Every structure is written in C-alpha cells, then in structure tokens.
Amino acid sequence: MSMATSPHTLLQNRTTHRNPFPLTSQRASFKPASIKCATQVQSQPPPLTTQSQDRVFNFAAGPAILPENVLLRAQSELYNWRGSGMSVMEMSHRGKEFLSIIQKAESDLRSLLQIPPEYSVLFLQGGATTQFAAVPLNLCTPNDAVDYVVTGSWGDKAFKEAQKYCKPKVIWSGKSEKYTKIPSFHDLEQNPESGYLHICANETIHGVEFKDYPVPMNKNGVLVADMSSNFCSKPVDVSKFGVIYAGAQKNVGPSGVTIVIIRKDLVGKAQDVTPVMLDYKIHDENNSLYNTPPCYGIYMCGLVFEDLLEQGGLVEVEKKNKKKAEILYNAIDGSNGFYKSPVEKYVRSLMNVPFTLEKSELEAEFIKEAAKEKMIQLKGHRSVGGMRASIYNAMPLAGVEKLVAFMKDFQTRHA
Ligand SMILES: Cc1ncc(COP(=O)(O)O)c(C=O)c1O
Secondary structure, three states, X not given: OOOOOOHHHHHHHHHHHHOOOOHHHHHOOOOHHHOOOOOOOOOOOOOOOXXXXXXXXXXXXXXXXXXXXXXXXXXXXXXXXXXXXXXXXXXXXXXXXXXXXXXXXXXXXXXXXXXXXXXXXXXXXXXXXXXXXXXXXXXXXXXXXXXXXXXXXXXXXXXXXXXXXXXXXXXXXXXXXXXXXOOOHHHOOOXXXXXXXXEEOEEOOOOEEOOOOOOOOOOOXXXXXXXXXXXXXXXXXXXXXXXXXXXXXXXXXXXXXXXXXXXXXXXXXXXXXXXXXXXXXXXXXXXXXXXXXXXXXXXXXXHHHHHHHHOOOHHHHHHHHHHHHHHHHHHHHOOOOOEEXXXXXXXXXXXXXXXXXXXXXXXXXXXXXXXXXXXXOOEOOOOOOOEEEEOOOOOOHHHHHHHHXXXXXXXXXXX
16 A cells, blocks of 8 residues: 555645745854764755655654654754754753743643633643652642542552552542543542542543543542643643643653643642652742753744644644544444444543454554554554554644555455
C-alpha cells in the first residue's frame, strides 16, 4: 500500500506562509568561516521539506507527535531566536527574551482554556508522576482523607503515591472490569470530609475518558484531574476544578514540562515536609522561575499554544479530534469483530484508541506491516497488549485515514 497523502505535504503550505522567520533570513547573519567544524558548512540552508519526506505517522502515546509546522518553526528559530543572537536553549531564564516567551505561553494557554483569573498557571518539571505526590502534599495534612476514582493504571498510580502523604480511599475502581468504564457519578460515595476528589480525565493506557466531571462533595469542593493525555484536546470548564495537571509530552510539547493549573485559594497550604520543588506556593510566587525551568520545553509548548489558537481554539480542535476518533472507532466497530474496542462506547477516548484483533496471533504482523507503511508505535501498552493508536491533536486526519485504510486492507488479507 502506498502512502496516499503525506502528512507533511499537507502542512507545508501552512508552514511556509505562517513562519515569520524563514531559515533564509537567519542565514544572512550566519558566518560559516568563523565556525571550526570537521564537516563542511552548507552554503545553502536545507529546504524545509527535506525532513518531511522521511517522517512517519507516529501513533505513540507519549512522547508523541507534534505539529509539523511547530517543529519547522522551532527549527527555523533554533540557531538565533528572533534576532537575539542566541538559541532559546542558551538564554538566561531571567532575561527579557525568555520572560517574553514564558509570559506569552501562559497568556495563550489562558486564552485557549479560558482560565479564570483566580487560577494560577505553573510550568513545572518532574512529569505528572511528580504531581501524584505534589497534589496530596499541597492540598492536605497527613491525616486527611481524600477520595480517588480509579478508572485505569494512572489513577491507580496516583492513588498509591498519595498513600504516603495522606489517607486516600478508592471510592470506585474499574479494575475488576479491566478498566473499560467510568462510573455513574450518582454511585460515587464521596466522603464529605475528604480533602479532594481525584480523577484521571483520560486514561492513556486503557483509553477511557471522562466526558463530564463529577461534582466534588468534599469540604473544600475540590476536584483534581490528571489531564496529561487529553490536555488542550477540547474545551474544559476550568472553574469546575481545584487543580488540573498535565505532562506536556502528549498534546502540547516535549517531555520535561508539567503544567499545573490551580485555584489560588488552594496555594500555600503545603505540608511542612514538602520539598521546595513540590511546593506550589514557591512556584506561584516566583512565576515558575524559582529555579531554572525547562526553558526550551516551555518555548515549544508556547509554539503549540499559538498553533492551537491559530486553528481557531479548542472548539475547532475538538471538532477535528472527534472526526478522527469517529473514523477509527467506526472502522473497529464495522469490522464484524475482526477488530475490537474493549472500552464502553460512551467513554471511549478521543485521544488513545486501544483495540485488539480477534485473531490475536496476527497482532505482531499487524504492527510490522503498519510500520512498513510508516505508521509506527501502534503496539498496545505492555500491561494490556493488543494495539493502541494515539491520535492526539497533532495527528493529521490523513494519518487516521491511512490507518483505517490499512486496517481494512489487512482484514481483507487475513480474515
Ligand atoms: C494520564 C497519565 N498520567 C500520568 C502519566 C505519567 O507522566 P510522566 O511520565 O510525565 O510522569 C502519564 C504518562 O503517560 C499519563 O498518561
């Protein structure tokens, strides 16, 4: 099967006219003679299309595909950011250039998610896993009860980490049904004395996504959500949450940046033992610049936020994501059982689509053949097996269409 549409030709036009800093303008200040380098310096910059021909449709769960125009923009700015004479990687995090980058990233994220002013936005490190500890350390005392709804492996990990810092209780778990469901919110027995209610908004491994959110019935009215794998994939009413946290490396940037959105009245209550790097107050007071932040990652997130705004914001982004997911789930459901989605229809993730083959012995062949067609990282998580297609914001429709065409062709040949 040949690649019907390159994901990259689709984006080139957009890139070319949107990139305000073409490589050629940077090269004007480029002095090859002053650089001592074993390899010869090219007299002409490589055309922006060179890499594109070689790129694949990457269905990885994270680190994951990034928008091609963002990568090309970063490439064009890598050597000399906007005439500053240096790369973002070389800048002082306290210099005016980087301050403008982080402030714009925050302001664009606020616009995208319409984050109310009574919420702080923090750009942190340590991944979402660090937040599994930071959340209980900041929001409760060691003796406080807190509620966890566990709809997959990540929620389970968050619960286990919280056991070290407070008294969490799993008030609902989908484990016995292999994490294929989300409970009815009426069935949740929330503890009114609990410090917070924790959910994982999208379980990356099991492909289970909350389509709506439970109202927290606890003493502070605090709902906490791990949104790592569906962050900025659709509009979210931030005011329903006390804390939202997300690792960037699925939808909004490279690994190394973790974003925390927190209601301001919840800041400043950290347990005494809380390490300084996990204390939201320290980061809030210092505008995420208490220590050296992941500068380049924040810059990349900023480019992604700009791109999402240019696409028309999260309402438009969600429409595209729904369309991609619909095509893929329809192909699975319409395969007469050749492919199967284990997840209950009403909570199927728009971002991570796990599926199995009726003839499981064909799974390795499926993955091998797909890789030959430049569709990679389709193997399911090692804990669940099968296949998983992660179709984050940056996955073009053409990528999903190509996967679906391949699935149909594979079925015809192997049914
Ligand atoms: C939903 C969810 N939460 C938490 C994590 C852990 O993130 P990190 O590796 O950034 O610590 C992941 C990673 O895939 C995830 O998908």
